[in-house]
Amino acid sequence: MSKILLLAAALAVAPSAVFAGETVTAANAPATVAIHNFQFVPATLTVVAGTTITWQNDDSSPHTVTEKGRVFHSAALDTKETFSYTFTKPGEFTYFCTLHPMMTGRIIVEPAGSSS
Numbered sequence: 621m622s623k624i625l626l627l628a629a630a631l632a633v634a635p636s637a638v639f640a641g642e643t644v645t646a647a648n649a650p651a652t653v654a655i656h657n658f659q660f661v662p663a664t665l666t667v668v669a670g671t672t673i674t675w676q677n678d679d680s681s682p683h684t685v686t687e688k689g690r691v692f693h694s695a696a697l698d699t700k701e702t703f704s705y706t707f708t709k710p711g712e713f714t715y716f717c718t719l720h721p722m723m724t725g726r727i728i729v730e731p732a733g734s735s736s
Contacts, residue, residue: 639661652676655683655697660715660725667707668713674704683717 651671654661656678656730665673675685677697685694685703694703707713707729717723 634651639714650674652683654678654715655685655723658720658723660723661717663724664726664728666728666730668730669708670702670706671729673727674702682719683723684719685715686718688714688716 628645645732651667651673653665653673653675655675658679658681660675667673675697677683677699680699682696682698684696685692687693692705692715693702696710696719697703710729710731713727713729715725715727
């Protein structure tokens, strides 16, 4: 079974099995980044262009999701609130929480049809 399918199966059963420092590659399907314990989980996510990523705040403190160049920016997210963004172009996007700047993450968007 491919790494992507194994990861998808693991996330479906136990999303907490992915740790903040890990890099995850997602298929061309909606993907989720958890905000947990003042970290973005996974810290790095690789997707293909056209993928929508949803961030969900699982902390009791509010957080934002803000791309370094302001390509995307959420309002403050309270507990269980979400923010979604669809990545239409390839590139690398570094983001952070404006309320807690030590919280950082990265999205790598590959061209549609590319293989990881």
